[in-house]
Amino acid sequence: MMGPVLAACLLIILSTAWISQANEALCKKDGGVCSCNNNKNSVDCSYKKLTAIPSNIPADTENLKLDYNKLSSLPPKAFHSLSKLTLLSLQGNKLPTLPAGVFDHLVALDILGLNNNKLKSLPPRVFDSLTKLTYLSLQINQLRSVPNRAFDSLSNIKTLRLDTNPWDCTCNGIIYMAKWLKKKADEGLGGVDTAGCEKGGKAVLEITEKDAASDCVSPNTTTAIPIGTMTPASVIYDDIHEIKVPQENFQKFLGYQEPDHLPTQPQCLMSISGYLGLMMSLMLTSAAILYVFHFLKKA
Template structure:
């Protein structure tokens, strides 16, 4: 009886709390309320609510009276609701507010008199065109400030001076043409000014940023890497600028730099990257490199030189890169690949050589390779010596080459092959390909492509899955064996010229 009474009491409390949840909203036991398609901020949310999320509504104006009963609110998110203005001091009374996010609205300025408890402020995708020092007064606890996709044209140090605890500042995709220094944010760790209109960064800009770890100036008009970068930097992004030369000697003090991104610039050569002794990632895709970088740091793990004008790969280019795991050389004009050029890369796992001018698979590739991409070359043949060392290879991409046959012995040397891509090759579907198919079937390899181009009567069929080809070849091979023991029987026809009955209704063979 006591248990029944207790259950009914709890049930009545739950029902009572659900009555306080406004229409078009959902309230949960974690003190969170989510609302959609409203015309105003709900006034009857439970007083214990800590998180209020409103999305895709039509709330043109926020005012103080909307929040007078939200004394426990910690997170307020208003997303894509067409909000154009906020009454002065609207959020000042929210003494528990830690996170304020007003994304994808139509705000023209930062809301005034924000509470001192605020730690996160995200105003992305609005129409804010200027910042005032008064916007951030008293926000000594603010750690994250995001102003992406607004209309800002400048970034002034005095505007942000009161943000003494700021750790992350994102001002991507604005119209920022100039910045001044020093930026007085001693605890800043992450700064991003991507997709703006910066042409120069003053040397004094980084004077106070001695804890900065992540810096991005991608998508600007910078002709050089900024000087006086802080020693604490771990990642530097400079893609999509106007770099023609990189002076690595000016960066040698960056002993903590692990990741450097220089893609989509106008670099014709790279020399001296060894000054960055701890660099593990170097991305250089879509530049104008005619040869591989000289003097790469020994700890490099990822090198991306795709979409350049590189013609050859030499052993001397990689002799010290024992930690290299990922190498991207796709979309170049590589026609010469020295035998054993990558032999010292004893940890190499993936090699991308798509869309080059190779006529054969490079010899003596590292046995550690798990993925090899050779799509879009001019490879006509695959021999067993080219693959015999690749005992760990799992993915082999041979699409869009000039292969007409496939040596089953080469496939037998790949014990871990799981995926093989063969589309876009001019396969000559003779019965000899059945031996390759049996090897692949035994491995359980997932094979894509393999449509016949010749002989004409087999065009469009797949030598991997066609039951017709399999039956015809097996039948004629059996006849050939019988003919060897009888002089009276005619000599069996060459299996390579067997005609296929195109009217056979057998279904394609499925690989298990």
């Protein structure tokens, strides 16, 4: 009777190994492309030429680095399963904008790095859930203004980097930001004086309503398609209604992917490695099942 017991134990061990293989293929030691430190709940996927965020990042991850990849867009729910994140770094990618609600579940986030991207605009209320954020970097982008009340929820912010953006101080869309920065400068917030106007040499916090009298409309943005005219393919974005989307990204917004979104070599190798590992696990599991049935039949 020991034979079936041993076989059952073997089956349990193999099944556990199979599940572990499927869950940990993200990390280098299991054939993935990212470096993982389980003791610190840290995942580093920097400098991997990634065109998409890995889908199997553990839910208990606290530090996630995706720096200097080739990310040109983010799914609206990219980080919704990672509510324990305290650090998220996306610097050095190719992001022209952010989807609405992308940070909504990151209520524990302390540090957010968005510098060295191609951000031309921010969606309304994008930082509303980040009430614990102490450090935000938006420098070295292409921002000309921020939406009204964009920073209002950042009640614990200690450092805000805004330099090296072409802030447009001639349009009244900059007034909210100028008043907010002036108020925070008086409160001692670091980095508020790093935002300089594209023209005129002034700091944004010095701008008055008289300086920014023009009622400008950015040529880079347009109103999203009204809900009543949405195509069936766009229904998957049911939590996005009247956000502003850069004109050149409408194709990506509707699901089109350009050739540079093809899987990279490390991603392909990771997929092949994971596939072979799963096939081997399935073969061993099948053998264990046959072994169990064999002893049960003899018994």
